[in-house]
Amino acid sequence: MDKNTKICIIGGGPAGLSAGMYLEQKGYDNYTILERNDHVGGKCHSPYYNGRRYEMGAIMGVPSYYAVHDVEEFCGITHDGPRLNRNYKDRDGNVIEPFEPMKNILKIPRLMKMKKQITELGRILETKYKGYDVNGHRGVAQGRYEGFAVSPEREPVSGENENLKDLSMPFKDWCALNEVDLVQDVWIGPFTAFGYGYFDEIPAAYVLKYLDFQTCMNFVRVNLWTWKYGTQYIWECLNEKLKNPARLNSVISRVERKDGKVFVTVNGETEEYDKLIVTSPLQFFPEYADTREDEEYYFSKIEFERYDVLAVETKPEDHPEISYYVFDNMTPDRLGHLMVYYRRWKDTRDQVITTYALRKHKNSEEIPYEECKQMVLDDLKTMKNPASNIVNEQSWYYFPHVFSDDYASGWYDDVEAM
């Protein structure tokens, strides 16, 4: 591609800003990032409260976030945030230690079995499912892998592996097929509680590409990164370093592709580009772009989660000691309930805590926003950490994905080909 190619990037979140950085590093400086909001960062959103930043969106990273590491290096920053730690409660608010054999004598056989299955999972992922963890979903439905390795070098890798087709099935079924059902007890925390849906509906490919074996073990060992000024700060720093920082408050009313060019109408003015990178939700692309019939067909198949976050104040005496996971609330029969709540700052009780709930599931009715909010507030009371006031709230359009049938019929390959 000519180094002067004029590139338009829609969205100033992690994907759009990183695209700008990587283009710049490869010598393509003629890019423009259009961001609809008055700030960058997208779902990395860290507002201020009492002089500190809390998280309404992303919270943490892991050492295998090599791309985030690239950004840190580019910006000269590091993950310098408060250490994460958590405990567990049951749905009645009692503190439990589900993974501690000595505290769960009756559960020892199950815990032993789970440990064995985790080892077995590690083994089959390395062998039977070789290639499962490469970056991206290209080829999986056809029994191929083709992408970048999960390693600091991220070397391109590709190969054939018929078994990868199994990854189209819901994770729950995939675990049953491989006789490792109990690993769900471990994977569920950083998956369902982090807003990615339920194991009976989400294809195993999504679970295992995000929580590849190493990454999941980092969660288990709490080997995690946070940022003192919030995850948004990473993207604010990157935006400042870029030769072409994002143009904020850019309202795109039309995208038209014609004669090998792209015409983008922004805040009423039409601009001409050679290439377009879309990092905003494809599902909404037809609302402003000249989408073809095939594009509309594929984009309409995109599913998403409703992931709700509340930031609440508590009285100092009601402030939680630590963050809590509520495993009982991470299955579809408890849709809309509080799954996890996060105390970010250990040294003070005058900061907000944030709560997380899902209210959409393939086989259930979506729970209305206000109803879910009330359930979460009631759950906080049950947890003995009642909220005294809501400071911020957000219902995120989250985790665009497709279900098993579309995944198995090659949705990603078809879209790549388009």
Ligand SMILES: Cc1cc2nc3c(=O)[nH]c(=O)nc-3n(C[C@H](O)[C@H](O)[C@H](O)COP(=O)(O)OP(=O)(O)OC[C@H]3O[C@@H](n4cnc5c(N)ncnc54)[C@H](O)[C@@H]3O)c2cc1C
């Ligand atoms: C509650 C929550 C917790 C999370 N926790 C974690 C975590 O702990 N660790 C982790 O790694 N990830 C976490 N995530 C996920 C992480 O935030 C996302 O994966 C990441 O932000 C996705 O980046 P993106 O650029 O693809 O999309 P986004 O962050 O959504 O950015 C897209 C950008 O495009 C802009 N945009 C949209 N439409 C248009 C348009 N028409 N025109 C112009 N601009 C547009 C948006 O305003 C936005 O700025 C969490 C997310 C949420 C919501």
